[in-house]
Amino acid sequence: MASAMTLQQLTYFLAAVEHGSFSAAAEALYIAQPSLSEQIRRLEHSLGVPLFVRTNRKLVLTEAGHLLLPRAQHVLVATNEAEESVRGVRTLTGGTVAFGTFSSAQHLLLSGLITDFRAQHPKVRIRVVGLNSSEVADAVRDGVLEAGLVALPVDDRGLDVSGVVWTCEVVYLSADPSRVTEPPTAQQLAEAPLILPEARWGNIDPTRRQLLGRVQRAGVSLSPVAEVESPALALTLAASGVGDTVISLPLARSLGYLERLHSVSLDPPLHETFAFITRRDAHLSPATRVLMELVTKHLAALETCDPVISHIEGAGDE
Known part of the structure; x- marks a missing residue:
């Protein structure tokens, strides 16, 4: 032939x-x-x-x-x-980079991240989508986004999770100093007037899942008095005395609420864990690689967030 x-x-x-x-x-x-x-x-x-x-x-x-x-x-x-x-994509003189982040990243990373990326590569368009981490995982898996930064755990079927993760402490915050004199027990978490973010995702949200597991292991239930979509709104309501909240420390600091709220660590300490995800064996564009390097740089600059080398055991859903 x-x-x-x-x-x-x-x-x-x-x-x-x-x-x-x-x-x-x-x-x-x-x-x-x-x-x-x-x-x-x-x-x-x-x-x-x-x-x-x-x-x-x-x-x-x-x-x-x-x-x-x-x-x-x-x-x-x-x-x-x-x-x-496609020359522009290869040489970073054109094209679009599509990247997903957990929803509160807009308060922690995105302003400085986009500013730096545009300064380095002004001819590359950038599309950064802030979603719940579960949605980011779905969008990367479906090819809608090339990569993402998510809070673990997520459903990692068909995805590669980076071998370096960042951990940021999650704290209990209240306008009443008497409520944060010591770390709350699981029983106290179950009874507290909690205002929790990520209302649409509820117990699917990675941080909410950690709290839920903590109280369930103690034989009690988690029953927030209010659920809202935005972490910023949860902090605003807590500062107004409507209830208490559980939010990552760098986020509370970034939004200026550490001056208005009293905080205490949980016992044992609770951490949000962030990692990059990509489609399994995907070939990333140069622009996406550059963006991920900049994300790493901005994460390293966050106080109370530390990089940890991990094999990501148990990162996915069971």
Whole structure:
């Protein structure tokens, strides 16, 4: 069975037509003349017809050669256009990077992150989507986003989770200093007037799942008095004395609530754990790799967040 024609063969064919001989075409392409002749011979073999009449003076196109000529030109023009269309993505002079983050990252990272990325690569568009970590995992798995930064655990089927994670402490916050004199027990968490964020996701939210597991192991239930979508709103309500909340320490600090609320660590300490996720064995674009490096830089600058090398055992859902 004859092999299919290649772009290299079409390039050599067009060069031979342009320069009138195999030797002149080979010289123009900086290759050995026998190599060019052999590729054109293979092209003729795959098509089943001769493309040139070989004369002592100049190559002459056969009827088949004349028919192939405009089509070969069109193929190479289209190939060059295809290469050019993705050149910006490869060289960071065009294209769009699509990245997902946990919802509260807008308060911790995104302003500085986007500013830095745009300063370095002003011709690359950036699309950063803030979602619950479960939604980010779904979007990366479905190919809607190329990569994401999520709070663990998430359903990691079909995903690769980075071997370096960041842990940030989660604290109990109240406007009443008497309620934070010591770490609350699981029983006290169950009885506290808690205002918890991520209302839409509830117990699927990674941090909520940790709290739920803690009180359930003590034989009690978690019953917040209010659930809201935004961590910022939960903090605002806590500062107004409506109830208490459990929020990551760097987020409370970033939003300026450590001056308005009293805080105490949980016992044992509770941490949010963040990691990058990508589709399993995915080839990331240069822009996404640069963005992830910048995310790492901004995470390292957060107080009370520390990088930890991990094998991510048990990161996914059971």
